[in-house]
Amino acid sequence: MLELLAPQRGQCLVDCTVGLGGHARILAERLGPEGHVIGIDADEANLLRAGEQLSDASCRVKLIQGNFSDLEELLKGCGVERIDRILADLGLSSNQLDDPERGFSFQGDGPLDMRMDRGQELCAVELVNRLGERELGDLLYFNAQERFSRRIAKEICRARRHARIRSTGKLAEVVASALHVDPESRRSKIHPATRTFLALRMAVNQEMESLRGLLAQAPRVLAAGGRIGVISFHSVEDREVKVDFRKRAQEGLYSIMNKRPVVAGSEERQRNPRSRSAKLRVAERTDQPWEARLETC
Numbered sequence: 156m157l158e159l160l161a162p163q164r165g166q167c168l169v170d171c172t173v174g175l176g177g178h179a180r181i182l183a184e185r186l187g188p189e190g191h192v193i194g195i196d197a198d199e200a201n202l203l204r205a206g207e208q209l210s211d212a213s214c215r216v217k218l219i220q221g222n223f224s225d226l227e228e229l230l231k232g233c234g235v236e237r238i239d240r241i242l243a244d245l246g247l248s249s250n251q252l253d254d255p256e257r258g259f260s261f262q263g264d265g266p267l268d269m270r271m272d273r274g275q276e277l278c279a280v281e282l283v284n285r286l287g288e289r290e291l292g293d294l295l296y297f298n299a300q301e302r303f304s305r306r307i308a309k310e311i312c313r314a315r316r317h318a319r320i321r322s323t324g325k326l327a328e329v330v331a332s333a334l335h336v337d338p339e340s341r342r343s344k345i346h347p348a349t350r351t352f353l354a355l356r357m358a359v360n361q362e363m364e365s366l367r368g369l370l371a372q373a374p375r376v377l378a379a380g381g382r383i384g385v386i387s388f389h390s391v392e393d394r395e396v397k398v399d400f401r402k403r404a405q406e407g408l409y410s411i412m413n414k415r416p417v418v419a420g421s422e423e424r425q426r427n428p429r430s431r432s433a434k435l436r437v438a439e440r441t442d443q444p445w446e447a448r449l450e451t452c
C-alpha cells in the first residue's frame with residue numbers, strides 16, 4: 156500500500172475508511188508536519204479509536220463521521236477542493252466483526268443489527284423478516300453469489316412464520332438447516348451462513364452503492380498525479396474497482412498502477428488470516444483527459 160500509494164511530504168490524503176487508524180497512522184508519518192489527513196468513517200465508535208491512534212500524529216488530522224459515498228460534500232465541508240491521495244480499505248474492522256452486539260457474525264449470538272452507522276434506521280432484522288422470498292433470494296445471489304440462495308430464502312420464510320428471526324444465532328441455524336449441514340461437523344472451514352451474512356451486511360449498509368459513489372467522485376476530487384487505492388475483500392467489490400479503473404483509463408483519466416491486484420503473501424496470511432481475501436488496486440489521476448489534451452495540441 157505504501158509503495159503503490161506513495162504518499163509524499165506535505166500532501167493531503169483522505170482515508171475513507173479510517174477504522175481504528177492503523178493505515179492512517181502509517182500514512183501520516185509519511186506526510187510530515189505540512190501534510191493533512193482527513194479520516195472518514197461511518198462508525199462513530201471506530202472514529203473515536205482512530206482519534207486516539209492519531210492523537211500524536213505530526214500532520215494535521217481531521218476526522219469526520221460520514222459515508223464515503225458523500226466524499227465531495229464532506230470535503231467541501233472541510234474547505235478542501237483537491238486531494239492527493241485516497242485510500243479505501245473496504246468492509247469491516249475486526250472489532251466490528253468480533254463484537255456479537257453488532258450482529259455482523261454468526262460466531263457468537265447477538266441481535267441481527269449489522270449497521271456500521273448506528274444512527275441509521277435500517278437493521279438486518281428488518282430485511283430478514285420483511286423481504287419477500289424472491290427478494291431475499293435475489294439479495295443473497297446478487298450480493299454474495301450464494302449458490303443456494305433460493306433454498307435459504309425459502310427456509311428463512313418458513314422459519315419466520317413461526318417466530319420472528321431476531322438473532323444471528325437463529326439465522327445461522329436456519330441457513331444450516333436449509334443446507335442440511337451441521338456447521339460443527341463440517342469438513343469445510345467455511346461456515347454455511349458466511350455468504351448469507353455477507354449479503355445482508357452489504358444490503359444493510361448499501362456497500363456497493365457507496366463504493367460506486369466513491370469511485371464516481373474520485374476522479375473529480377483527485378489532483379493531477381493524485382492516486383486512489385482500494386482494498387477489497389470479495390470478488391463483487393474487486394470487480395467493481397477493476398472495471399471502474401479500466402473505464403477511467405480508457406477515458407484518459409487514470410493510469411493503472413498495478414495490472415494485477417496486490418494480495419497478501421503467505422507469511423501475512425498466516426499472521427492475519429483475514430488478509431487472505433484482500434486485494435489492493437491503485438490508479439493515478441492523469442493531468443487531463445485525452446480529449447482535452449488533443450484540443451490543446
Ligand SMILES: C[S@@+](CC[C@H](N)C(=O)[O-])C[C@H]1O[C@@H](n2cnc3c(N)ncnc32)[C@H](O)[C@@H]1O
Pocket residue numbers: 171172173174175176177178179195196197198201221222223224244245246247248249271365366
Ligand atoms: C477494514 S476497516 C478499515 C481499517 C483501517 N484501515 C485501519 O487501519 O484501522 C473498514 C472501516 O470502514 C468503515 N466503512 C465501511 N464502509 C464505509 C463507508 N461506506 N463509509 C464510511 N466508512 C465505512 C467501517 O466502519 C470500518 O471502520
